[in-house]
Amino acid sequence: MKVGILANGVVAAVVAIPIVRFVLSALNRGKQYRSWVTLGPAGQFPEGETRLATFRNPYVGPTDGKTADTACWVRHIDGNKFQVFAINCAHLGCPVRWFPQSGLFLCPCHGGAYYRDGSRAAGPPERGMFEYPSKLENGLVLIQAGELPTPGATSKNFSSGPCGNGAPCGPCGKASPCA
Numbered sequence: 001m002k003v004g005i006l007a008n009g010v011v012a013a014v015v016a017i018p019i020v021r022f023v024l025s026a027l028n029r030g031k032q033y034r035s036w037v038t039l040g041p042a043g044q045f046p047e048g049e050t051r052l053a054t055f056r057n058p059y060v061g062p063t064d065g066k067t068a069d070t071a072c073w074v075r076h077i078d079g080n081k082f083q084v085f086a087i088n089c090a091h092l093g094c095p096v097r098w099f100p101q102s103g104l105f106l107c108p109c110h111g112g113a114y115y116r117d118g119s120r121a122a123g124p125p126e127r128g129m130f131e132y133p134s135k136l137e138n139g140l141v142l143i144q145a146g147e148l149p150t151p152g153a154t155s156k157n158f159s160s161g162p163c164g165n166g167a168p169c170g171p172c173g174k175a176s177p178c179a
């Protein structure tokens with residue numbers, strides 16, 4: 001009888017441990033997997049142009065290898081103003097490509113299109129491109145990486161719905177324009 005109770009306790013502990021770890025990891029999500037990484041000197045990104053950049057994901061596993069090298073699109077608007085977009089389409093994640101001739105990002109998979117500011121232009125994506133928080137520091141362009149941007153960090157220029165209708169708007173994810 002006592003052996004049965006002990007065995008049940010062991011099984012309960014074995015089942016509970018991953019559940020507790022999952023819950024705790026969810027609480028830490030967003031803190032533990034984000035850090036600022038450099039994309040290089042601002043001079044690499046001429047004003048008025050959009051260029052491809054790569055960075056190494058700051059949180060890599062031992063078997064990640066080259067898959068931890070991540071690409072993104074850097075748009076130098078002017079002066080200190082930059083936008084950095086995830087390369088993945090907001091529809092199903094295919095890598096989008098920038099076409100300076102038309103001033104559009106185009107997705108080869110299902111024809112999604114975005115304007116130069118990352119807002120949705122056409123096709124199946126329901127929103128603008130995902131945008132990394134970015135800043136200029138000591139002449140370097142930095143982004144907050146480690147976690148792919150998600151709908152909580154939508155493009156500043158998300159144009160699929162007006163702000164204030166309850167839908168997330170802006171990189172802060174609030175239902176009103178971010179300060």
Ligand code: FES
Nearest residue numbers: 089091092107112
């Ligand atoms: S993945 Fe880009 S349009 Fe579908």
